[in-house]
Amino acid sequence: xxxxxxxxxxxxxxxxxxxxxxxxxxxxxxxxxxxxxxxxxxxxxxxxxxxxxxxxxxxxxxxxxxxxxxxxxxxxxxxxxxxxxxxxxxxxxxxxxxxxxxxxxxxxxxxxxxxxxxxxxxxxxxxxxxxxxxxxxxxxxxxxxxxxxxxxxxxxxxxxxxxxxxxxxxxxxxxxxxxxxxxxxxxxxxxxxxxxxxxxxxxxxxxxxxxxxxxxxxx
Amino acid sequence: xxxxxxxxxxxxxxxxxxxxxxxxxxxxxxxxxxxxxxxxxxxxxxxxxxxxxxxxxxxxxxxxxxxxxxxxxxxxxxxxxxxxxxxxxxxxx
Numbered sequence: 001x002x003x004x005x006x007x008x009x010x011x012x013x014x015x016x017x018x019x020x021x022x023x024x025x026x027x028x029x030x031x032x033x034x035x036x037x038x039x040x041x042x043x044x045x046x047x048x049x050x051x052x053x054x055x056x057x058x059x060x061x062x063x064x065x066x067x068x069x070x071x072x073x074x075x076x077x078x079x080x081x082x083x084x085x086x087x088x089x090x091x092x093x094x095x096x097x098x099x100x101x102x103x104x105x106x107x108x109x110x111x112x113x114x115x116x117x118x119x120x121x122x123x124x125x126x127x128x129x130x131x132x133x134x135x136x137x138x139x140x141x142x143x144x145x146x147x148x149x150x151x152x153x154x155x156x157x158x159x160x161x162x163x164x165x166x167x168x169x170x171x172x173x174x175x176x177x178x179x180x181x182x183x184x185x186x187x188x189x190x191x192x193x194x195x196x197x198x199x200x201x202x203x204x205x206x207x208x209x210x211x212x213x214x215x216x217x218x219x
Numbered sequence: 220x221x222x223x224x225x226x227x228x229x230x231x232x233x234x235x236x237x238x239x240x241x242x243x244x245x246x247x248x249x250x251x252x253x254x255x256x257x258x259x260x261x262x263x264x265x266x267x268x269x270x271x272x273x274x275x276x277x278x279x280x281x282x283x284x285x286x287x288x289x290x291x292x293x294x295x296x297x298x299x300x301x302x303x304x305x306x307x308x309x310x311x312x
Contacts, residue, residue: 059295066292095295102297105243149240149298174241 003217006033006043010053010064015197019049022197026213038068045082045216046073048089050195060088060145061095070096082126082216083189087143090191099184099191101150107174111144116194117169118180122162125183127190130215136169137208139194146193148175158182166192225274225311228281232293233302234267240298269293274311281305
């Protein structure tokens with residue numbers, strides 16, 4: 001049972017405090033990991049949270065992937081450690097090559113901030129093992145560049161290997177194949193645009209993020 | 220040539236979305252054209268223009284470094300490619 005969760009902070013991250021609260025709520029022991037330190041500090045799981053790392057200059061995640069912490073995150077992931085990137089964190093993980101594909105500007109050029117209905121497509125990932133396959137979760141999205149894209153060979157591979165973790169019930173941003181989240185080959189690295197840490201209390205309108213965050217603790 | 224033999228090259232990189240990758244900015248601009256009275260404009264694609272200088276012994280070395288920089292940092296090869304133009308801009312001091 002893992003419990004220490006490292007939440008990476010870049011200059012411009014803005015969801016790390018919400019993530020700390022959310023992880024405490026599900027019984028984890030979260031701590032912040034500064035981007036300039038080349039270590040994950042012996043944690044049991046790593047979360048790359050949302051925000052605008054390094055101002056999203058050049059492309060979202062393009063500069064963050066060179067932060068010293070990312071080499072430690074890559075080593076941790078290669079050793080099978082659970083890593084989840086949310087929103088900007090998903091963009092960082094694709095730029096770092098830890099996940100396939102890229103996040104493009106939303107179709108229609110709209111910044112979308114709204115609850116999204118997500119279908120759990122597989123429970124074979126560090127983020128969904130405590131969720132129910134086929135369940136529809138209401139979790140907010142909040143992004144301008146969440147339009148998942150990849151070449152057709154990669155898409156075929158993601159489908160064949162059951163690596164599309166979450167799909168939008170109604171596509172909000174033009175993502176190929178309604179993809180909201182994917183995982184790597186080892187199923188220990190997951191990226192998703194929606195924010196499970198914002199769906200952790202009825203006061204926030206939904207508690208559907210809880211099974212995802214609990215999955216990470218039991219990974 | 221100076222004693223180190225380094226020259227300065229002025230580099231212009233045009234970052235473009237690869238063919239077939241949807242360009243929401245380009246299509247939005249294109250859709251706006253008729254309302255502004257511009258007819259017959261099509262194929263609008265939006266990219267980025269990046270300029271910098273490189274010190275290198277010769278043009279081939281400068282080009283190779285610029286292309287490496289494009290591949291590893293200035294473009295995301297999943298969705299973008301780049302055109303590199305460069306010209307000599309003097310001798311490095």
